[in-house]
Amino acid sequence: MQTVVHLLSGDEGEQDTSLAIAKNLVADESGRIDDVAVVIQASGIEVARAGGRADDDIQELLDDGIAFKACSNTLETVDFGESDLIDGIETVPEGAVEVTQLQTDGYAYVRP
Amino acid sequence: MQTVVHLLSGDEGEQDTSLAIAKNLVADESGRIDDVAVVIQASGIEVARAGGRADDDIQELLDDGIAFKACSNTLETVDFGESDLIDGIETVPEGAVEVTQLQTDGYAYVRP
Amino acid sequence: MQTVVHLLSGDEGEQDTSLAIAKNLVADESGRIDDVAVVIQASGIEVARAGGRADDDIQELLDDGIAFKACSNTLETVDFGESDLIDGIETVPEGAVEVTQLQTDGYAYVRP
Numbered sequence: 001m002q003t004v005v006h007l008l009s010g011d012e013g014e015q016d017t018s019l020a021i022a023k024n025l026v027a028d029e030s031g032r033i034d035d036v037a038v039v040i041q042a043s044g045i046e047v048a049r050a051g052g053r054a055d056d057d058i059q060e061l062l063d064d065g066i067a068f069k070a071c072s073n074t075l076e077t078v079d080f081g082e083s084d085l086i087d088g089i090e091t092v093p094e095g096a097v098e099v100t101q102l103q104t105d106g107y108a109y110v111r112p
Numbered sequence: 113m114q115t116v117v118h119l120l121s122g123d124e125g126e127q128d129t130s131l132a133i134a135k136n137l138v139a140d141e142s143g144r145i146d147d148v149a150v151v152i153q154a155s156g157i158e159v160a161r162a163g164g165r166a167d168d169d170i171q172e173l174l175d176d177g178i179a180f181k182a183c184s185n186t187l188e189t190v191d192f193g194e195s196d197l198i199d200g201i202e203t204v205p206e207g208a209v210e211v212t213q214l215q216t217d218g219y220a221y222v223r224p
Numbered sequence: 225m226q227t228v229v230h231l232l233s234g235d236e237g238e239q240d241t242s243l244a245i246a247k248n249l250v251a252d253e254s255g256r257i258d259d260v261a262v263v264i265q266a267s268g269i270e271v272a273r274a275g276g277r278a279d280d281d282i283q284e285l286l287d288d289g290i291a292f293k294a295c296s297n298t299l300e301t302v303d304f305g306e307s308d309l310i311d312g313i314e315t316v317p318e319g320a321v322e323v324t325q326l327q328t329d330g331y332a333y334v335r336p
Binding site: 006008009010042043073093094095096097099100101103104109111 | 113
């Protein structure tokens with residue numbers, strides 16, 4: 001099974017829960033989870049910034065094989081760009097289109 | 113592909129993100145998005161009120177072909193009714209049943 | 225049709241909306257809803273505590289045939305355990321894995 005976690009909240013508690021859930025999904029001992037992606041957009045974008053408060057956690061999750069995808073539409077609205085993202089985070093043109101594509105491809109959706 | 117945006121938050125930031133995402137979905141240049149619906153219920157219902165702060169934005173999105181569906185169960189709990197909705201917004205008996213139906217019909221789900 | 229309601233918010237309004245939506249789904253007069261499950265985890269876990277503010281409402285929803293599933297991973301992080309849950313609430317090892325399984329099995333997802 002596959003899961004996409006949608007991280008678009010500006011609430012730090014919801015952001016932390018998103019990352020904790022991504023970690024728990026890949027760590028699941030039942031072996032049912034094959035792939036986890038985290039799509040970051042809107043007010044959630046701050047977590048993707050290199051040197052930000054989530055940098056260490058996201059690097060660890062990237063090492064665990066989780067894909068992180070930041071929304072380019074959102075990056076146009078904030079004071080940092082693609083080169084300021086944590087190394088390993090990809091970009092996608094629009095986060096919600098990516099989330100739609102992933103669900104269409106069979107991913108379950110989780111919005112902490 | 114098709115997407116349903118669930119607008120049920122009383123938080124104005126989350127409401128604005130819901131409308132911005134709906135707009136970005138229909139504007140997607142990859143041509144993968146065929147249909148977008150916004151289901152409005154619970155604390156989100158205020159955005160559906162004619163003359164409210166989202167009136168102009170929603171009229172523009174209706175013109176873009178996005179369907180807006182307000183929950184009649186919610187309308188029974190607030191001080192305005194179906195006749196006070198922005199022109200073009202439909203009603204459905206229960207928003208969560210509509211969201212379930214749309215996902216069962218193949219729509220992806222996004223909850224900003 | 226089947227729906228899973230994901231109750232993982234610490235916001236009491238969102239928690240109440242989750243329970244109200246679960247109730248509206250099973251009460252739906254169109255007869256399209258066959259099954260509703262509520263998965264409780266993260267900051268939502270307080271609602272599962274016996275004697276808590278949602279105890280009466282959840283007992284009523286259990287009587288209506290709604291399944292409630294609390295996340296064991298979350299229970300390890302709070303000051304109450306499985307024996308303190310409202311009677312009738314099951315546990316699952318990880319809420320997000322359960323939500324993924326249910327969606328993979330055809331459940332629609334709702335996150336109030």
